[in-house]
Amino acid sequence: MKNTFIGLATAALVALTGASTAQAQGQGLLDTIITRDSLLCTGHNGSYLGFAEVDAAGAWQGFDIEFCKALATAILGSPNKLQVIPVSWAQRFPALQSGDVDVIVKVTGWTQTRDTELGLQYSRPYFIGPFYVMAKKELGATGIADLEGGVFCVNAGTTVERVLTDYMASKGIQYESLAFEKGEELRSALYAGRCDAIAGFGPFLSATRVEAPDPEAYQILGDVLALEPEGIVVRQGEDDLLDVINWTVSALLMAEESGITQANVDEIKANPPSPTIARLLGVTPGVGTRLGISDDFAYNVIKAVGNYGEIYDRTVGDGSRYKLPRGLNNLWNQGGLLYPLVLD
Amino acid sequence: MTRLLASQKFRRLAFQSGFIVCVGLVVLSAILVGHRNIAAQGIATGFSFLERTTGWPVNFAVIPVTAGSTYAWVLWAGLLNTMLVGFLTLLLATLLGLVLALFRVSSNTLMKLVGTTYVEVFRNVPVILQVFFWYALLTHLPSPREAIRLGVVVLSNRGLMFPSATLSGADLLILLAAVLMTGFALWIPARRTGAMLRWSLAGVLLATFFAALLLSFREIGEPLWSVPELKGLRFVGGITLKPEFAALLIGLVLFGAAYICEIIRGGLLSVDRGKLEAGTALGLTGFQVNRLIRIPLAIRAMLPSLTNQYVWLMKATTVGIAIGYPDYFAIVSTSINQTGQTLELLALLMAGFILINYSISFAMNRINDHIKIKGRS
Numbered sequence: 001m002k003n004t005f006i007g008l009a010t011a012a013l014v015a016l017t018g019a020s021t022a023q024a025q026g027q028g029l030l031d032t033i034i035t036r037d038s039l040l041c042t043g044h045n046g047s048y049l050g051f052a053e054v055d056a057a058g059a060w061q062g063f064d065i066e067f068c069k070a071l072a073t074a075i076l077g078s079p080n081k082l083q084v085i086p087v088s089w090a091q092r093f094p095a096l097q098s099g100d101v102d103v104i105v106k107v108t109g110w111t112q113t114r115d116t117e118l119g120l121q122y123s124r125p126y127f128i129g130p131f132y133v134m135a136k137k138e139l140g141a142t143g144i145a146d147l148e149g150g151v152f153c154v155n156a157g158t159t160v161e162r163v164l165t166d167y168m169a170s171k172g173i174q175y176e177s178l179a180f181e182k183g184e185e186l187r188s189a190l191y192a193g194r195c196d197a198i199a200g201f202g203p204f205l206s207a208t209r210v211e212a213p214d215p216e217a218y219q220i221l222g223d224v225l226a227l228e229p230e231g232i233v234v235r236q237g238e239d240d241l242l243d244v245i246n247w248t249v250s251a252l253l254m255a256e257e258s259g260i261t262q263a264n265v266d267e268i269k270a271n272p273p274s275p276t277i278a279r280l281l282g283v284t285p286g287v288g289t290r291l292g293i294s295d296d297f298a299y300n301v302i303k304a305v306g307n308y309g310e311i312y313d314r315t316v317g318d319g320s321r322y323k324l325p326r327g328l329n330n331l332w333n334q335g336g337l338l339y340p341l342v343l344d
Numbered sequence: 345m346t347r348l349l350a351s352q353k354f355r356r357l358a359f360q361s362g363f364i365v366c367v368g369l370v371v372l373s374a375i376l377v378g379h380r381n382i383a384a385q386g387i388a389t390g391f392s393f394l395e396r397t398t399g400w401p402v403n404f405a406v407i408p409v410t411a412g413s414t415y416a417w418v419l420w421a422g423l424l425n426t427m428l429v430g431f432l433t434l435l436l437a438t439l440l441g442l443v444l445a446l447f448r449v450s451s452n453t454l455m456k457l458v459g460t461t462y463v464e465v466f467r468n469v470p471v472i473l474q475v476f477f478w479y480a481l482l483t484h485l486p487s488p489r490e491a492i493r494l495g496v497v498v499l500s501n502r503g504l505m506f507p508s509a510t511l512s513g514a515d516l517l518i519l520l521a522a523v524l525m526t527g528f529a530l531w532i533p534a535r536r537t538g539a540m541l542r543w544s545l546a547g548v549l550l551a552t553f554f555a556a557l558l559l560s561f562r563e564i565g566e567p568l569w570s571v572p573e574l575k576g577l578r579f580v581g582g583i584t585l586k587p588e589f590a591a592l593l594i595g596l597v598l599f600g601a602a603y604i605c606e607i608i609r610g611g612l613l614s615v616d617r618g619k620l621e622a623g624t625a626l627g628l629t630g631f632q633v634n635r636l637i638r639i640p641l642a643i644r645a646m647l648p649s650l651t652n653q654y655v656w657l658m659k660a661t662t663v664g665i666a667i668g669y670p671d672y673f674a675i676v677s678t679s680i681n682q683t684g685q686t687l688e689l690l691a692l693l694m695a696g697f698i699l700i701n702y703s704i705s706f707a708m709n710r711i712n713d714h715i716k717i718k719g720r721s
Contacts, residue, residue, distance in 0.1 A: 089681055090677050090678070090680055090681040093681075093684050093686070094680075094686045097382075097385060097387065097686075113682075113683065113684065114684065116388075117387065117388035117683075117684060118387060118388075118684035119385040119386035119387040119388075139577065147577065148576055148577070149575065149576045149577045149578040149580075150576075150577040150578065151502065151577075151578070153668075156665075156668075156674065156677065156678050156681075157677060157678040157680070157681030157682060158681070161399075161400035161401070161678075161682075162399045162400055162411075162682075165399060165400055165401055165411040166399070169411065176403065176578070177400075177401040177403055178403045178588070178668050179400075179403065179668060179670070179674075179678065180667075180668045181665050181666065181668075181674070181677065182666070185666060185667065185668065188480070188483075189483060189668065192480070192483035192484050192501065193483065193484075193487045193501050194483040194501055194502075194587065196577050235385055236385060236386040237385070237386070
């Protein structure tokens with residue numbers, strides 16, 4: 001009887017250590033994704049308007065979801081080989097660490113703690129997010145200083161909490177902060193008048209205003225609290241996957257820079273105007289195999305979701321109901337901060 | 345060896361120790377594997393983050409918390425917030441539950457109807473919906489500038505504000521002393537001193553306290569009360585009962601009271617009819633029968649399920665996170681997101697709730713041991 005137990009205990013130990021060894025020493029995540037034939041990407045618990053929202057038909061859409069689709073297309077050839085896992089702001093890092101998701105595309109600010117102590121690795125910023133404050137117009141505020149003593153609502157556990165604290169401390173403005181776990185509760189608190197203002201990411205504020213029962217009652221104040229570069233996040237050590245992410249983002253930017261769109265990509269592929277574009281679209285082989293994916297990945301991505309500008313326009317820009325100006329998220333030659341890498 | 349195996353005692357011992365060793369090994373290997381995988385991913389572990397400052401504010405706390413407080417201090421504030429709302433819930437829900445239970449067992453049809461309707465309505469709606477409902481109601485009150493004023497009390501969507509006494513530390517000491525002395529005076533058995541003497545003693549003590557407060561420990565011209573006044577966007581002065589706290593408390597109390605009512609009712613009904621009739625036969629009034637016979641006997645019957653309910657209600661305070669009340673769960677959740685120390689913080693979360701709930705069940709079990717009929721287990 002005793003032997004049975006020792007046998008069981010040994011089996012349990014072997015099972016546990018064995019499972020972990022496969023994860024720790026086995027193939028990289030990129031290979032795992034290819035074998036699985038599906039990419040696990042972050043969604044949101046509820047809707048984060050403009051970035052990850054569920055439409056009336058129950059399908060995910062938004063700026064971040066488009067990047068998930070772009071990655072699924074780059075790695076697996078089709079935007080449908082994507083599984084969107086709804087996670088809250090707080091769950092996103094544990095979900096990545098435990099392998100519930102492969103990548104975090106969830107406007108995640110690049111902070112030092114996350115980059116080092118959490119064991120995360122960031123892609124180049126794919127979005128530059130300025131933080132603003134949106135207040136009720138009836139308060140007559142022209143700047144944040146006019147909101148002295150007011151209640152500011154924020155998303156709990158995000159960088160906004162810190163950014164607002166720092167800004168208010170540096171300006172010596174007294175205020176009261178109220179943090180909500182879910183975007184829906186935050187919005188209804190603002191609409192009900194529980195808060196005088198909300199602080200947050202510019203796009204989120206515009207989306208919140210559009211959703212309001214009376215959008216004209218709110219205004220985004222001009223003061224910028226801080227600027228936050230947002231990156232796509234993978235676990236430390238998944239270099240192959242990170243390379244694919246960086247070059248996919250770069251391909252989207254290069255496509256916009258060269259005027260390649262979803263509509264004309266076939267035409268341009270048939271008759272590439274320059275050697276670089278020939279490489280980008282996989283007419284001249286090489287750019288994909290180096291990354292361990294197909295050579296025409298950029299073509300597939302552009303065919304599936306369009307270039308960076310098209311994604312922006314469709315989800316948060318002029319083509320959407322949020323009408324968010326491109327601002328800093330424009331190409332370098334259009335007054336923005338974004339640029340493609342060199343494709344040789 | 346064969347003789348050893350033949351002994352039933354030895355076999356049982358071997359079986360049990362083998363089982364314990366096996367469970368121990370599984371737990372140990374899980375911890376080791378977890379630790380190694382975390383290290384392999386380059387994630388920092390340990391509790392050193394508790395010493396770091398948080399950099400984010402907390403909206404409601406009974407101890408002073410700023411963005412410069414350490415994680416340890418902020419977590420402690422969260423635990424206190426949970427205990428504050430939790431213990432107030434237990435107290436108020438028990439009182440309300442008792443009243444409703446008396447309604448339900450009374451012979452008056454209208455009272456019975458009120459009790460039954462209450463229980464059916466509040467027991468059958470999920471607690472989070474009830475909390476949302478009260479929160480929506482409270483936040484849709486007028487803004488501070490159009491606040492409702494009931495004398496000195498101000499009601500707006502920023503909460504209920506009422507004047508507070510501006511007490512210094514010395515004042516508080518006098519107040520404490522006065523309360524203790526009054527209590528002591530009331531505690532002296534009536535048959536020794538007579539009721540008149542007791543009450544006059546208490547009266548003199550209270551009067552002395554107020555005189556002391558007014559005369560000696562107050563700078564001339566300093567107001568005795570701080571009254572809420574509109575200043576810019578907010579009210580300054582007085583005490584504010586915030587909507588988050590109020591909505592959570594109201595929701596939990598009304599929900600908990602429905603369950604507690606049923607537990608108390610069950611306890612009251614379990615009391616043998618003969619004992620009540622015996623009391624009446626001895627000439628006790630209805631109130632005396634309730635106080636001396638029915639309630640003491642009922643308490644014995646309902647204490648175990650009441651303990652269960654108390655522990656459950658304490659855990660239900662975690663719905664506070666949904667409406668922005670910074671309870672222990674909400675603070676831990678935000679801390680996880682800011683530091684990424686998921687496992688450590690979840691361990692602290694569990695430890696906190698085990699501590700609170702074990703204390704409740706420990707105290708309740710002591711009471712149960714004390715009052716149960718001796719000789720029965």
